[in-house]
Structures are given as C-alpha cells and as structure tokens.
Amino acid sequence: NNNDNFSDFKRFTTPIIELLKTLDINAEFSGRNDLLINGCKFSGNAQYNYKNKVMHHGTLLFSSQISDISNALKVKPIKFEGKSIKSVKARVTNISEHLKVPMDILEFKDLIMDCLYKTNTDNKYYTLSELDINNINKLVEEKYNTWDWNFGHSPKYSLYNELKYPGGNVEFNLNVEGGIIKDIKFFGDFFGKCDISHIENLLLNTKHEEESLKTILNSININDYFLGADTDVLVSGIMGVK
Secondary structure (H helix, E strand, O other): OHHHHOOOHHHHHHHHHHHHHHOOOOEEEEOOOEEEEOOEEEEEEEEEEEOOEEEEEEOOOOOOOHHHHHHHHOOOOOEEEEOOOOOOOOOEOOHHHHOOOOOOHHHHHHHHHHHHHHHOOOOOOOOOOHHHHHHHHHHHHHHHOOHHHHHHOOOOEEEEEEEEEOOEEEEEEEEEEOOEEEEEEEEEOOOOOOOOHHHHHHHOOOEOOHHHHHHHHOOOOHHHOOOOOOHHHHHHHHOOOO
C-alpha cells in the first residue's frame, strides 16, 4: 500500500546513502527528512500523497556556491510577523567536497540513475511525450503560474518597514491575509498637503504585489501626499524593500 510509504523518507533516501558509500562517503539520515555528511546537511526531502501515489522529491547539494546559499538565507532587516514558518539557516555541505575522485554533476547524475535502476529492476526510465509537455504547459498557465496559486494562499502576516527618501522618513505598517492588504498605515516626518488616509483607504483589499500597487498609486499625485516622493518610493516601502 503506497499510503504505508508516505512519510517513509528512509525508503527513498537509502539508495542515495548506499551510492555514496560506494564512493567512500559516509552519509546518514537525520531528523525527519535530512541527509548529512559529517553533521552537515546536503539533502532535504519532502513528499506529497495523492490518491494511491506518493511523490518523493529531495535536494542534493553537489557543487553549489555555499556563500550564495548563505546570503539567500539571510533575513532582511525588515520585521515580518505571522503564522508562516520561520526558516533557520542550517550548516550545509557539497557532495563534491567529499569525493576522493573528482567528477562533474552530470557524471554523478548518471551514477544515481544507474543505482536506482539496479536497486529495483521494476524501476523504468520515463520520457515525457509531446502530449505530456503540452498538458504540463497548460497546467502551468491555468494554475501554477497564477497569482492565486503563488500568493493567494499565503499565510497571514504583518510587515513593518522604514524608508528614508529625500522628502523625509516613512514608516509602513500593514497586515496581509491571503495575499491581500487588510490594514495599512503610514507614519513619519514627511510633508504633504493632502490626507494620507485617502491612499490608505485606496490600498485596502489590494493584492500585495508591485503591479497592483502601481496601478492604484499611478492614478493619484503622490507628491500631494508625500512631498518629494513618487510611486516607486511607496511601492518599495509597501513591498518591504529598503
């Protein structure tokens, strides 16, 4: 029963561990879904259960730029609060750093495929047909590339940002739910002849994305509310950019 295999990460990661053993690399399964070499993570895994099928997928760091990974994981100096899961930087390593005999990533991929085939002779190679590719592209267009899929189901969160521009300083405070701005307030030492509550009200129930914000803000004279500012300044602040 495939349902029995759901969350059985060891079953799917053991072939990788065994393959690395043949290369004189001692890897181990750790926690719920990680693979480690000398205590450093090189693979994270996840699963999706659909009807009677299990899709298992995992990363394999082979020759990545660790500095780029580290920079990507750095939290921006902007305060986000909410129900979203907090990412924690983990110590990571590349498989290539532990190889006794150097090889490139394509050679390593071929080793993996050969290992998976030998582990279970029922395993078969599958080549995507033209119909498969057309159906995939259709699914991307209708579902996975849409705003609703990528942002509409986002968890509730709050954002606080400070932005300094030639006309003064602005503090941005907003609450977002399902990708939609539910509350937004501006504070600061900026000047303007019109009441900023007008902009705040216009932005309520707007998608928290640049295009939607620009559509609304381009319809008004920003300088009347924030002397010396423009649409780009406000969009940057609302999106959490310094």
